Amino acid sequence: MSTPFLSVRDLTVDFHTEDGVVHAVDGLSFDVEKGTTLGIVGESGSGKSVTNLTVLGLHNPETTKISGEIVLDGQQLIGAPSSTMEKLRGNKVAMIFQDPLTALSPYHTIGKQIGEVYRKHTGASRAQSRARAIEMLTRVGIPQPKIRVDDYPHQFSGGMRQRAMIAMALVCDPDLLIADEPTTALDVTVQAQILDLLKELQDQTGASIILITHDLGVVANTAHNVLVMYAGRAVERGTVKEVLQEPRHPYTWGLLASMPRLGAPVDVPLRPVRGTPPSLINVPPGCPFHPRCDYTQLAGPEICRSERPELSPHRGHGDACYLTLAQKREIHK
Amino acid sequence: MFPFIIRRTLGAAVTLLIIAAVTFFLFFAVPGDPARLACGKVCPPELLEQARHNLGLDQPLFAQFVAWLVGIFAGREYEGLGHCPAPCLGYSFVNRAPVFETILDRLPLTVSLTIGAMIVFFTFGVATGIVAALRQGKPLDKIASVSSLIGASVQIYFVGTLAMYFFVYQNPIFQQPRYTPFTENPLAWAGGLLLPWLVLAIIFTANYTRMTRSTMVEQLSEDYVRTARAKGMSGRSVVMRFALRGTLTPIVTILGVDLGTLIGGAIITETTFGLQGIGQLSIRSVVNSDLPMLMATVLVAAGAIVFFNIIVDILYAVIDPRVRLG
Numbered sequence: 001m002s003t004p005f006l007s008v009r010d011l012t013v014d015f016h017t018e019d020g021v022v023h024a025v026d027g028l029s030f031d032v033e034k035g036t037t038l039g040i041v042g043e044s045g046s047g048k049s050v051t052n053l054t055v056l057g058l059h060n061p062e063t064t065k066i067s068g069e070i071v072l073d074g075q076q077l078i079g080a081p082s083s084t085m086e087k088l089r090g091n092k093v094a095m096i097f098q099d100p101l102t103a104l105s106p107y108h109t110i111g112k113q114i115g116e117v118y119r120k121h122t123g124a125s126r127a128q129s130r131a132r133a134i135e136m137l138t139r140v141g142i143p144q145p146k147i148r149v150d151d152y153p154h155q156f157s158g159g160m161r162q163r164a165m166i167a168m169a170l171v172c173d174p175d176l177l178i179a180d181e182p183t184t185a186l187d188v189t190v191q192a193q194i195l196d197l198l199k200e201l202q203d204q205t206g207a208s209i210i211l212i213t214h215d216l217g218v219v220a221n222t223a224h225n226v227l228v229m230y231a232g233r234a235v236e237r238g239t240v241k242e243v244l245q246e247p248r249h250p251y252t253w254g255l256l257a258s259m260p261r262l263g264a265p266v267d268v269p270l271r272p273v274r275g276t277p278p279s280l281i282n283v284p285p286g287c288p289f290h291p292r293c294d295y296t297q298l299a300g301p302e303i304c305r306s307e308r309p310e311l312s313p314h315r316g317h318g319d320a321c322y323l324t325l326a327q328k329r330e331i332h333k
Numbered sequence: 334m335f336p337f338i339i340r341r342t343l344g345a346a347v348t349l350l351i352i353a354a355v356t357f358f359l360f361f362a363v364p365g366d367p368a369r370l371a372c373g374k375v376c377p378p379e380l381l382e383q384a385r386h387n388l389g390l391d392q393p394l395f396a397q398f399v400a401w402l403v404g405i406f407a408g409r410e411y412e413g414l415g416h417c418p419a420p421c422l423g424y425s426f427v428n429r430a431p432v433f434e435t436i437l438d439r440l441p442l443t444v445s446l447t448i449g450a451m452i453v454f455f456t457f458g459v460a461t462g463i464v465a466a467l468r469q470g471k472p473l474d475k476i477a478s479v480s481s482l483i484g485a486s487v488q489i490y491f492v493g494t495l496a497m498y499f500f501v502y503q504n505p506i507f508q509q510p511r512y513t514p515f516t517e518n519p520l521a522w523a524g525g526l527l528l529p530w531l532v533l534a535i536i537f538t539a540n541y542t543r544m545t546r547s548t549m550v551e552q553l554s555e556d557y558v559r560t561a562r563a564k565g566m567s568g569r570s571v572v573m574r575f576a577l578r579g580t581l582t583p584i585v586t587i588l589g590v591d592l593g594t595l596i597g598g599a600i601i602t603e604t605t606f607g608l609q610g611i612g613q614l615s616i617r618s619v620v621n622s623d624l625p626m627l628m629a630t631v632l633v634a635a636g637a638i639v640f641f642n643i644i645v646d647i648l649y650a651v652i653d654p655r656v657r658l659g
Contacts, residue, residue, distance in 0.1 A: 058562055082568075090565035097563075102556035106655055107578045117564045152654045168564065 003074070004031035005208050006055070006176055011068035013050055013059070013232075020281040024050040026232040028068075029311075032176070032225075037202065037209040039223030039240070041216060041255065043277050047232035048212045052178045055210075056095055057085035073175065091121040094169035098181040100161035104153040104168075110137070111149035114168045121172045136167035140197060159190035166197065173205055180212045195222050216259055220244055228252050231278050231288035238317035248319040248328045250293050287320070295331065299323045334647070337658040341646070345639040350402075352635045353628060357398050360624055367426045367622040387412065388426055401628065422632075423625035425618075432625045435614065436633060442512045443610035446602065447595040449526050450533035451588070458538040459584060462545020463572065469550060477546070481539035493532045493605035500528065510606040529606045533599065540587055548580040555579065581652045589645035590638075597634025 013025040025047040032038045040048045053059055055070055055077065070077040072093065077085070089095075097103035105113060114136055115129035124132065130149065137145035140163040153161055162182060169177055179198065183191035199222060202209055211223055219226055219240060226243040228236040228251065236249040247253055254273035275292035278284055290296050290304040299322040309320040321328070368385040369376060376384075385391050389400065400409065404421040411417055414424055422432035465477040500506045507528040513521040552558060553576050561575045562568075598612025615630035617623070650656045 056563055058559060086565050086567060088565070089563055095560075095563040097556060097560060099556060103560045105557040105561065105575055105578075107575075107653060116566070120565055154655050 005034045005073055006032040006210075007069070007071045008051070008055070009069040009071075011051065011054065011070065012066065013047070013054055014065040016063045016065070017281075022280045023283055024232050024280055025054070026283070028229070028232070028234055030227050030234065030237065032208045032210060034175075034208055035202070035206045036224040037211055037222055039211045039213060039219035039226045040229060041213060041219055041226060042229035043214060043273075045277055045280065046229040047280075048229055049180050050232075051229075052095070052180060052210060052212060055178065056089055056093060057082070058089075087121070090117045090169075090174075091172045092174055093176045093178065094172070094174040096162075096165050096169050096177065096179040096182045099185045100158065100165045101153065101185070103165060104161060106153055109150050109152055110156065110164045114149075114164070114171050117168060118171045132171060133167070136171050137164065139170075139201070140164070140167045142167070158186055159193065162186060162190075162194050163197065166194070166201070170201060170205070170207075174207055176208045176210070177202075178210045178212070181214070182211070183218060184213070184215075191218070198222065216244065216255060228255070231283055232280060233288060234311050234320065235289065236319040237311060242317040246317070246329075247332060248317070248323075248325070249289075249321050250295050250323075251289050252319075253332055254292075287322070295323055295327075298327060334650075334658055338643070338647075341643045345636075345643065348639055349632060349635055353402070353632060354398065356628060356631045357401070357624075358394065360622075360627065361394060365622045367624060370622055371426055401625075422629045425626050426623045427621045427626075432629045435626065436611070436629050439609060439611050439614050440633070441514060442608055443596060443598060443603075443612065445512065445515065445522065445526055446529055446533070446599060446608070446610060447592060449523070449530040450537065450595065451592060453530050453534035454537035454541060455588065457534065458541025459545045461538070461542040462580075463549055463577070465542065465546040466549035466553065467572065474546075477542055481542040483539075484535050485539035485543075487536065489532060489536055489599075489601050490605050492535055493529075493602065496528060496532050497606070510608060512608060529602055529608065532605075533595075533602055537591060540591075541584060544583055544587060545580055548583050549576060552576040552579040578652065582649060585645055585648045585652065589641040593634075593638035593641040596637035596641075598630065 008031070009029050011025055011028045012023075015022040015024055028047070028051060030038065030040075040051070042048050050059070054064075054066060055072070057077065057080070059066070066078055068078065072088075077088075104110070111130055111133040114133040115126070118124055118129040118132045119126070122129075134145045134149050137149060142148050142160060142163055148156070148160075153164070156164060162185075166182075177198075182198070183194050186194060195218060198209065198211075201207070209222075211219065213219060223240050226236075226238060226240055227234055228243065228249065230251050236243055236247065236252050243252065244256070247256060251273070254271075257271040258273060260270055273292060278288055278291070284291055284305075286303070286305040286307055287293070287309050290301075293304065296304045303322050309322055311318045311320045319328075323331070368381055368388055368390055371388060372381050372384040382391075389397055392400070401423065403409070404417065404419070404423060406419055408419040409417045409421045409423070411424065414429065417423065417431065420433055422436070424431055425435065461477050461481070465474040468474045496507075497510075501509055508524050510529050511525040513525050515522040553572075555576070558571060558575050561571045566575070596611070598610060598615050600612035600616050602608075603610045603612040604616075611630055611633055614626065615634070618626035618630060647658065650658045
């Protein structure tokens with residue numbers, strides 16, 4: 001196996017707030033291979049976004065404590081000087097945000113916002129970067145790019161703004177694209193278009209993508225691998241097929257059961273995961289999911305409450321739960 | 334843009350007309366007789382009648398107002414004083430000085446005072462606000478907030494008088510405040526007004542520091558500022574090009590109000606430093622029941638506010654492309 005393009009090891013991120021220390025990410029490890037898409041799934045506050053802001057070094061250094069390793073293409077990013085991170089951002093690693101209306105500056109034209117990334121990282125002239133912006137707008141399917149390049153974001157529709165955002169992220173041909181809920185703020189019909197666009201661009205450029213979402217449907221359509229996060233930890237990891245067809249962790253079961261599917265009987269109600277996500281200041285000891293889990297009796301209530309399960313096996317399809325494989329298969333049939 | 338300016342100018346004219354009318358009729362609603370003041374201490378009835386006639390006060394109020402208004406556009410004839418060409422604001426009740434010329438004479442000082450002070454308090458206030466926002470909770474931020482609180486609390490007659498005592502009389506660091514026209518000698522112009530500028534700035538800076546700091550803190554947590562950082566923009570360009578742009582709107586708003594107020598006359602400042610500007614003129618015309626002079630100073634003050642309001646509205650559209658002038 002080749003060394004992965006992005007390798008995250010034992011990543012721990014703590015925020016200091018007035019209420020206490022928030023353990024946003026706790027001992028997270030994952031890899032992203034070149035040209036593949038990793039879907040990171042979890043509820044709000046499960047640490048998905050924080051993990052990726054950390055990869056880009058966009059956390060607040062004053063209040064955040066980070067440990068572990070983030071190695072991108074052989075380069076250690078944790079503790080890297082800010083000038084290194086600045087050169088990396090928008091260039092080798094780019095990010096797409098959830099809400100393209102607030103994520104684009106209302107004060108600058110679309111063309112300027114795309115062009116300045118290109119200028120910054122390649123030293124191109126104004127005219128060159130403008131031409132590049134028009135080229136990028138064409139690639140992401142904006143009609144009349146030569147005219148729209150001078151528009152402001154408020155003159156774009158929601159879907160077009162996200163396309164512009166993608167154009168901005170891809171302008172320097174990044175090797176890794178982090179998309180943080182790129183379709184959450186969009187219409188369902190536009191969602192599919194944007195996801196198709198991302199896939200198409202990945203085929204063209206061979207970039208790796210980390211797709212952060214709470215929507216397993218999005219993952220099923222776009223990702224190669226999946227990482228399910230709960231309370232800042234990975235609870236299940238595997239290929240899309242493995243995780244969606246043979247899910248092993250009770251939390252993944254809960255997520256799947258709470259999701260509507262075409263073809264499912266209409267009279268079977270959706271089952272939400274009971275309880276609420278834990279506070280990340282006082283994370284439950286043992287398995288963080290045990291207060292919401294229906295299977296603690298079966299797995300052994302003592303161990304669920306006291307000892308933290310590790311993701312196992314280390315490679316391939318793994319999950320962090322004390323149920324035996326046979327029990328998991330029996331329950332999820 | 335052009336239709337907007339036309340429409341706002343017409344609106345401004347109506348506003349000024351209403352303000353002029355209200356001022357005019359209020360003047361006669363309060364007790365006091367300008368004719369008796371003009372006539373002097375010992376004043377026989379026939380002289381009083383004569384003075385009243387000379388000042389035009391024997392006419393009906395409405396006719397007086399119309400005559401004043403027409404004078405602005407068409408000029409006016411005065412018995413004994415001759416023709417007063419348009420724009421005619423009349424003659425002072427007190428010393429018969431032509432009002433329009435007096436205003437023109439006083440305005441440069443007030444404008445100089447305003448512009449100089451503005452440059453100091455605007456740059457200093459905004460800069461301190463940015464630094465405070467970037468150093469949130471750090472000593473520099475605390476120093477900025479404490480000193481702006483002090484600045485906002487002190488009064489100009491207090492600081493101004495102290496400054497005059499210590500820095501002009503005790504240790505002549507600053508010149509005695511005086512006005513030299515800029516065109517005559519720019520150095521003397523700046524030297525003579527430096528102390529009033531700085532003292533005015535102490536009081537006004539605080540507002541700008543606090544407004545810049547709070548808006549900047551908000552802006553720095555905006556999504557698009559995060560995007561700018563995610564694109565690899567340098568810290569400096571993130572602050573100056575992205576975050577600062579969003580903080581300009583509220584700052585420009587208070588700047589418009591402050592400039593309008595200052596042009597209308599920094600009454601206390603002018604009095605403290607013994608400068609003969611619009612502020613001094615307005616307060617003296619109130620005390621002397623000098624109606625024509627009073628009307629003119631009110632017009633200048635109101636005109637300045639209305640003017641800067643229009644400018645601020647135009648600036649909104651310049652700063653933020655989402656704003657449409659309509």
